[in-house]
Amino acid sequence: MAEHSPEGFFESVFHQLPHPRIIVEADSPKFTIVTYNEKFKEISCTQSRDLTGSSMWDMYPADETAIAANHQIRQALNKVIETGRPVIINSLRYDIPAVNDNKPAESWWQAEYLPITGTAGEVKYLMCAIHNITQQESRKKELEQAQDLLAMAMDAAGLAGWTADLATGIITFSESARVLHGIAVGEIATLPQLVQSITAKHQERVSQAVQQAIDTKTTFSEEFIVHPLNGGTAKWIKSTGKAYYNHQGEAIYMAGNMLDITLQKLEEQRKYDFITMVSHELKTPLTVLKSYVQMLAARAKKTEDSFTAVALEKLHSQIRKMTVLVNSFLNVSRLESGRIELDNTAFLLDDLIREKVQELALTTKNYDIYLKPCPQLPVYADREKIGQVIINLLSNASKYSSPGQQIEISCQNEGALLKINVKDKGIGIKASDQSKIFDRFYRVENGQTQIIPGIGIGLYLCSEIIRQHRGQIGVESVPGKGSAFWFTLPLSK
Incomplete structure (x- = not known):
C-alpha cells in the first residue's frame, strides 16, 4: 500500500471490490x-496515470460542470469530517473525459462518503463509494419529458389528471383538477370528501361505477355535477379512470383524468329544451289530426267508400309514426335532463313479453315472432319502460330483416339477473359499428340501411333505460347472418 495508506486496511481486498472506491486524506481543503x-x-x-499523492481536485480540468460538482463533493467531505457520519449525494453530475478524447461525456453519479477514524476517534481518511447512474438519469429525463408533453397535451385538451391512494383515501390532483374541485394549494383531499362534493342524485351512480371498475378491472367513465369545496359554482365533470393492482391482485390506487363539460351540458340543455318545446307543440295538432282521421274513416266505412277508407288508414299509419317520433324526442329530452323517474315494481317478464309480441303482431305483418317461454321469475323494474325496450328491439329486428324471416325472443336466468335476447336473421352489423350502435343519433350507413326510416334514437333510448335499471345491454352480430340484441334486468329480491 502507498505511504499514506490507512493502517490496518487490507489492500488486496480493497482492490478487488466490484464497485469503484477511492480513499483520500481528511486534509481539507486538499483531500x-x-x-x-x-x-x-x-x-x-x-489507467494511464497515477493519481496517488495528488489532490482529488486535480484529476480533471476544472470546466463548468466540474466546478459545480467539486463544490458539492467538498461540502459532503467536510460534513463527514465535522460529524463523523456518512454522507450520500444521490445525484451528481460529473462529466469524465473519455480515453483519447478531450470531450467529456455527460455522466451522473451516486456517491457515498464514509469516515475512516484513527485510534483517537478522529476522522483520518474518507472512503468514497461511487455508482454510475447515467442510464437511470437519462431514463428519468425521458420520463419527465414525456410527462411534460402529456401535461401540455392534457392542458391543451382541457383535461385534468388525478390519482387516488386506495389505502389512505388521499387524492392527488393536477393543478387544473385542483381548481375544478376548489381545493387550495397544499390542502389534502380525500375520497370521502370528493364523493360528498358530487351532487346527491349522482353520488350512488358514480360510487357504484367506480367500485365496479375496481372489481372487474375495467375503466369507468361517468358524468356528474360537483360542488367545489371552496363554495364555487357547481360544474359538470366527465371523469374516467381505472385501478392498478399489486402482485396479490389487490387494488392499490386509481388514476384517471377529468374534463369540465359544463358549457357542453348547458348547450345540450338548451337544445333539449327546444326539442321538448317543439315536441309538445306538435303533439296537440297531431292529436287533433288523429281525431279527424278517425271520424272520417268511420264515415268512409259507413258509406262504403273503400278508396277513402284505405287512404285514411295510410294517413293514420303515418300519424302513428309521427306520434312515436315525437314521443321519442320527448323521452330523449327527459333522459338527458334526468327527469325520467322509474316506477319499479315486481312483475313476470314473460307476461310483458307476450303482451308486447301480440301488440306488435297487429302492426307488423309478414314476420314470424317466436317466443321461447321465459323462467317464471319476477324482475324488479319499470314495466312500461321495459315494454318500450322490448317493442324497440322487436321493431328493429323486423326493420332490418326480410319479410318471412323468423325473429326469436327468449330469456335466461343468470344468477341475480334475467337476460333477454332478441335474435334476427337480418342484414347484421359490422364490428366497427357495433361499439357505436347505442350512441345517440347514430345510424349504420350503407346501401341496405338508406331506405329504412329512422333517426338513430331508438337503441339509444333502450340503452339509457336499461342503464337506469342498473342492467347491461349489448349486441352480437355477423354481417349477412343477423344480430342478437340482449339486455339484463335485476330479479326481484
Whole structure:
C-alpha cells in the first residue's frame, strides 16, 4: 500500500471490490488521494496515470460542470469530517473525459462518503463509494419529458389528471383538477370528501361505477355535477379512470383524468329544451289530426267508400309514426335532463313479453315472432319502460330483416339477473359499428340501411333505460347472418 495508506486496511481486498472506491486524506481543503481500486481506474479513465499523492481536485480540468460538482463533493467531505457520519449525494453530475478524447461525456453519479477514524476517534481518511447512474438519469429525463408533453397535451385538451391512494383515501390532483374541485394549494383531499362534493342524485351512480371498475378491472367513465369545496359554482365533470393492482391482485390506487363539460351540458340543455318545446307543440295538432282521421274513416266505412277508407288508414299509419317520433324526442329530452323517474315494481317478464309480441303482431305483418317461454321469475323494474325496450328491439329486428324471416325472443336466468335476447336473421352489423350502435343519433350507413326510416334514437333510448335499471345491454352480430340484441334486468329480491 502507498505511504499514506490507512493502517490496518487490507489492500488486496480493497482492490478487488466490484464497485469503484477511492480513499483520500481528511486534509481539507486538499483531500490528497491515498489509493483507489481497479474499478475506479476503469470508470474514471485514469489507467494511464497515477493519481496517488495528488489532490482529488486535480484529476480533471476544472470546466463548468466540474466546478459545480467539486463544490458539492467538498461540502459532503467536510460534513463527514465535522460529524463523523456518512454522507450520500444521490445525484451528481460529473462529466469524465473519455480515453483519447478531450470531450467529456455527460455522466451522473451516486456517491457515498464514509469516515475512516484513527485510534483517537478522529476522522483520518474518507472512503468514497461511487455508482454510475447515467442510464437511470437519462431514463428519468425521458420520463419527465414525456410527462411534460402529456401535461401540455392534457392542458391543451382541457383535461385534468388525478390519482387516488386506495389505502389512505388521499387524492392527488393536477393543478387544473385542483381548481375544478376548489381545493387550495397544499390542502389534502380525500375520497370521502370528493364523493360528498358530487351532487346527491349522482353520488350512488358514480360510487357504484367506480367500485365496479375496481372489481372487474375495467375503466369507468361517468358524468356528474360537483360542488367545489371552496363554495364555487357547481360544474359538470366527465371523469374516467381505472385501478392498478399489486402482485396479490389487490387494488392499490386509481388514476384517471377529468374534463369540465359544463358549457357542453348547458348547450345540450338548451337544445333539449327546444326539442321538448317543439315536441309538445306538435303533439296537440297531431292529436287533433288523429281525431279527424278517425271520424272520417268511420264515415268512409259507413258509406262504403273503400278508396277513402284505405287512404285514411295510410294517413293514420303515418300519424302513428309521427306520434312515436315525437314521443321519442320527448323521452330523449327527459333522459338527458334526468327527469325520467322509474316506477319499479315486481312483475313476470314473460307476461310483458307476450303482451308486447301480440301488440306488435297487429302492426307488423309478414314476420314470424317466436317466443321461447321465459323462467317464471319476477324482475324488479319499470314495466312500461321495459315494454318500450322490448317493442324497440322487436321493431328493429323486423326493420332490418326480410319479410318471412323468423325473429326469436327468449330469456335466461343468470344468477341475480334475467337476460333477454332478441335474435334476427337480418342484414347484421359490422364490428366497427357495433361499439357505436347505442350512441345517440347514430345510424349504420350503407346501401341496405338508406331506405329504412329512422333517426338513430331508438337503441339509444333502450340503452339509457336499461342503464337506469342498473342492467347491461349489448349486441352480437355477423354481417349477412343477423344480430342478437340482449339486455339484463335485476330479479326481484
